Amino acid sequence: MRQGTYSIVARDPVTGELGVAVHSHWFSVGSLVSWARPGVGAVATQSVVEPAYGPDALERLAAGSDVEVALDTLTAAxxxxxxxxxxxxxxxxRAVAHTGYDCIAHAGHQVGDGFTCQANMMAADTVPQAMAAAFEAAEGDLAARLTAALDGAESVGGDVRGRQSAALLVVPAQGPAWKARVDLRVDDHHDPLAELSRLLGLQRAYELADQADGLMGAGQTNAAGDLYRRATDLAPGSDELEFWAGLALAQGGDLQAGSAAVDRAAAVNPGWRVLLERLSPELAPAGPQVRRALGWD
Incomplete structure (x- = not known):
């Protein structure tokens, strides 16, 4: 299976997050290429892909192997x-890369401080360097800089065959092996990088909503309402975020604004009205007030 692919693996020196971003003109590239484990490392395996490089390299790193020794051992076998x-x-x-001498041109890699970019079957031989430059120049968190590297590849031609799928995986500095902060895949799309960016924006909105849920549970309704507002600003088309933001606003004392938000959500999806009837006072303390305000009782 020959897959023309460009990818980047990197560590954030401030947060310790580890991540992988990848694009290919191949279906569901993220299911094969992207591997990462909190506190251990990140791997991209591509070209005539052997997915086992991902978990095998991570196991060796977790056991204490030097990163260069780990990769050399796997390629030697x-x-x-x-x-x-x-x-x-x-x-x-510490980053290392391997590009086999029979990988389809243009193929190569660029290792930098805390990251490595690799590409094969590219339109130009400058793709890894363009990715590295974009990553180093980008601002924001690791997810933002990884996606900037993918855009950098496209700026010099990207995959010679065009576009099809992309993926982004970011894991925290510490945590269980399954833990991920971002795990997004665009398996088949005419513009996978634009779609990946859209999904990342939605991810950030839901991340804020999760934090708001925690604040609501702690009784910090005003702070929760602020986060819900920010979440809906990031994802203005999400009726789900509008619904929960409305309940938070109502519980925080702004019944008029909260009820209006719930009403807008229900106008898009009447299922929210049904759900509001089913929510217990423990889950939605302001639910009865909102229903009365909207005349739904």
Missing amino acids: DPLARLRQVGVVDARG
């Missing part, structure tokens, strides 16, 4: 190493 392309970064930001 692989009879098709000449066709593989792999990038690895560990939890201390």
Whole structure:
């Protein structure tokens, strides 16, 4: 299976987050290429892809192996190493890459401080360098800088075959093996990078909503309402976020604004009106007030 792909693996030196971003003209590229584990490392495995490089490299890093030794050991045991392309970064930001000599041109990699970019079957041989420059120049959190690197690849031609799928995986500095902060995939799309950016914006909105849920549970209704407002600003088309933001506003004392938000959500999806009837006072203390204000009782 030959997959022309460009990817980046990186560690954030401030937060310790680890991540992978990838694009390819191949269906569901993220299901094969992207691997990361909190406190351990991140791996991108591509070209004539051997997915086992991902978990195998992470297991070696978790056991204490040096990142370069881990990758060298895996390629030395692989009879098709000449066709593989792999990038690895560990939890201390040490990065290495392998581009087999039989990877389809243009193929190459660029290793930087805490990251490595790798690409094969590209329109130009400058793709890894363009990715590295975009990543280093970008601002924001690790997810934002990883996606900037993908845009950098496109700025010099990207995959010679065009676009199809993309993925973004970011894990925290510490946590259980399954924990991810961002895990987004665009499996088949005419503009996968634009769609990935849209999904990242939606992810950020739901991240704020999750924080707001925690504040609501702690009785900090005003602070929760502020976060819900920010979430709805990031995702203005989300009736779900509008609904929960409305309940938070109502519980925080602004019954008029909260009821209006719930009403707007129900206008888009009448199921919210049904749900409001089912929510217990524990889950929605302001629910009865909102129903009365809207004349739904």
